[in-house]
Amino acid sequence: MTTRSTASTAPKASGSEPTLKYVQANGVRFAYLEQGAGPLVIFMHGFPDNAWTYRKQLQVFADAGYRAVSPFLRGYAPTAIPADGRFDPVTLGKDLEALIAALSDDGQACVAGMDWGGTAIWQALATAPSAIKAAVVMNTAHPIAIVKNWQSPDHIRSIFHVFYFQMPGVESRVNTEGLPWVDYLWKLWSPTLKNDEHIRSVKETLSSPGSMAAALKYYGGLSDGIRSGLPMNEMHTPTLTIYGSSDFTAKHAEPVKPLFKGPYKNIMLPDVWHFAHLERETEVTGLIMDWFKTHAPN
Template identity: 35%
Template sequence: MDEIRTVEANGVEFGYLSMGSGPLALCLHGFPDSAHTWRHLLPELAERGYHAVAPFMRGYAPTGVPADGAYEGGALVADVVALHEALGGGSDAVVIGHDWGALPVYGATAFAPGRWRKAVAMAMPPLAAMLGTFFQYDQLKRSFYIFLFQTGLAEVAATSDGFFEGLWRDWSPGYAAGQDVAHVKDCLRDPANLAAAIGYYRAMLGTTPPTGRYEREQAAAGGVAGRPVLYLHGLDDGCLGAELVKDAGAHLPEGSRVEYVAGAGHFLQLERPREVNDLVLGWLDA
């Protein structure tokens, strides 16, 4: 699984980890993270007969920095649809995403529902589900980094000693994240890659205007149409408080389900791999 392969999709050369053969199971990471975040799930997906693939998201080395400089949600949706095509996915493919990787799960299954059988999203509910609670004081404190990333100090802060370690410590209290932070630093060591990861946040709040290339995909990312979604959230999430997702089910497609994972923070797939894998595999098997 440690062997990194490459594939071109949507004009970007993606590095990816993979295991097994069969229907495509695309696993998408978030920030600050890497494809290695799926090291517990990929082998079990492969054992269940899937071609389990975890790409490094656009801008995260060894994936290339996109020439169009696009980091809006629609670009991520387009990437996922293109990866499905490039990797030979069929209508029986499934897609799984955590944090930023959850956004294209919602968007890709709405934009191209015929490509996917089922979907799983973790630790980032549909944006509409958070509108009523995101600006509460406690959540604004947790989200300081989003506003920091709109400024010219973002890269300076992110390269300071302990920045990524601090985020992981706050978001997943008690989890030993040394291995994971090392992978993050490998992905974002080059200033161009770090600027790309921060670019997701600048595009999210409009600091960087949209490119206009992905309007249809962007519209799909904000809808609720699509394939059924299993949504998972850690009860101890220090990035997005569990209270933010209490209405998540109302913003998911018909047939979806919401589950909370006790004793888990933001990186629940790493903190409670047995529980999370069982939930995911049970959902896909059902």
């Protein structure tokens, strides 16, 4: 059961800033940023990140007549730590499906996301396609691409963190004063990007009790999901994928193409790394807007 909440918490945003709200979805109390009014667009973040990563996109879409929403993923403060302890891709997809049901007026939304947010979209596209009008997935490995590249030494080297974050006792090595792993991964994954203010915000999110432990459990959830079998259904929803040519996920674009039976396009951005929506804010925001206007007109 999902219920919608319109209560906001301090600090209350001005009319030109996102407002922090809460909603119950898939058994979790989600915090989300909201700006604007109109057709619902949901932006899903990854790791190590938070909902504020889409500040630019929320503003642009609100100005264009959309209701733009950016949830903090399960376990990312101020979203609650899930009582079920589940962080696998199927659960992330159900989170997105439930958020759409709780926040929309018609049971549908346009969605965009990257990293774990993109994983949630992949799963929802496979299991709840009627809830998504159009989708944009950025720098996210689809399970079929992960399996295809599983025996490549270069691939394994590029995703060392996936294995490291599943090691026993890793939280005590990652969740240390100053969260140096956050700085390290942002510098490694988007070395040309400098955004100290946002990274401070990310550290505040992950410094909240239980949040870093929850974020790290996503990696074990991914491995468990792949071992047990994840939905890899054909996808008919209009979908745009965006990859940075310098990102470690860039090689994952090609294996996904055969799964799409509806409108599909892939854009490879040269000299762009992991956080494409921040490295090329204006360009990427425009690509998302154009895709939604073309395939899910108001």
